Amino acid sequence: QVQLVQSGAEVKKPGASVRVSCKTSGYTFTNFDINWVRLAPGQGLVWMGWMNPNSGQTGSALGFQGRLTMTRDTSKSTAYMDLESLTSDDTAVYFCARGDYSGSHPDYWGQGTLVTVSS
Amino acid sequence: QSALTQPRSVSGSPGQAVTISCTGTNSDIGGYNYVSWFQHRPGKAPQLIIYDVNKRPLGVPDRFSGSKSGNTASLTISGLQPDDEAVYYCCSYSVTYIRYVFGIGTEVAVL
Numbered sequence: 001q002v003q004l005v006q007s008g009a010e011v012k013k014p015g016a017s018v019r020v021s022c023k024t025s026g027y028t029f030t031n032f033d034i035n036w037v038r039l040a041p042g043q044g045l046v047w048m049g050w051m052n053p054n055s056g057q058t059g060s061a062l063g064f065q066g067r068l069t070m071t072r073d074t075s076k077s078t079a080y081m082d083l084e085s086l087t088s089d090d091t092a093v094y095f096c097a098r099g100d101y102s103g104s105h106p107d108y109w110g111q112g113t114l115v116t117v118s119s
Numbered sequence: 120q121s122a123l124t125q126p127r128s129v130s131g132s133p134g135q136a137v138t139i140s141c142t143g144t145n146s147d148i149g150g151y152n153y154v155s156w157f158q159h160r161p162g163k164a165p166q167l168i169i170y171d172v173n174k175r176p177l178g179v180p181d182r183f184s185g186s187k188s189g190n191t192a193s194l195t196i197s198g199l200q201p202d203d204e205a206v207y208y209c210c211s212y213s214v215t216y217i218r219y220v221f222g223i224g225t226e227v228a229v230l
Contacts, residue, residue: 004164035218044125044223045157045165045208047216059217095165104171104212105155106219109164 002026004096004110011116012086020113022079022096029077030054033099035106036070036081040092050099051079086117123147123209123222130228136197139225141209142190147220149190153212156185156194158205159224165208169194201229 007021022034036048049060051070058070067084079096094113097106124142131137141148141156148154156169167176169185172192182197192211196203206224213220 037219037221045210045221047219047221050218061216061218097165099218100170103218104151104153105167105210107167107170107176109157109166111164112162 002098002108004098004108006094006096006110006113009114009116011118014087014117014119016086016117017082017084018086018090018115020081020083020094020096020115022081022110024077024079024098027098029072030074032101033103034070034072034079035097035099036068037095037097037106037109038092039095039112040089043092045095048081048094053079083115086115088117091115091117122213122216122220123211125207125209125222125225127223128226128228130230131199132230133199133201135199136195137199137227138196139194139207139209139227141192141194141211141222143192143211143213143220144190144215146215147190147211147213148187148192150214151212152187154185154187154192155210156183157208157210159208160205168207196227199227199229203227204229 035050051058053072069082072079096110098108100107157165159165173185209222
């Protein structure tokens, strides 16, 4: 079955960077996009960006351009999300989510990774 | 940054039906039949329950149904059960947001 398993919770200081990993299984990693979505306290889900694991092509939402980097290791079927210049506003649960074959919606999601930014 | 408008909460008694609205624009909900809905319980991965406006993934009960009219999509949960208590998010493909835009989430309470 399709599974996306994310790395554990992180605590970072303002100005630092964080890396979240998303290990996939149960399907061909390079055939489906990976999206990153976050859920901040009191807010709704926010789509951050997408990556084509086959080509490595990425696209980011305007609010994250310049400090969001998405990469992959195809040998490990794993996607990575790096977010730089963290502030307290970046405290959130970060999800990876597979895009379905048509790209019309995310289908399978990881369990989420809590990133806390605090001095 | 949640661009789709949803009510913060809805509630109903067991067996009743509740409907959650999700309002967007011509650039997302109104422009594409790519509305999806997710059920999210705390600490769990969001689960896809409706895609392409009104399609259900395998295993999702037919008590969950979706529809769309203009720039507003709706999720109806019929025969409400205690296990349906969760936060429900709508999502649409969006040319403005490059890929997807979500709603702020609606908490469903079963009284």
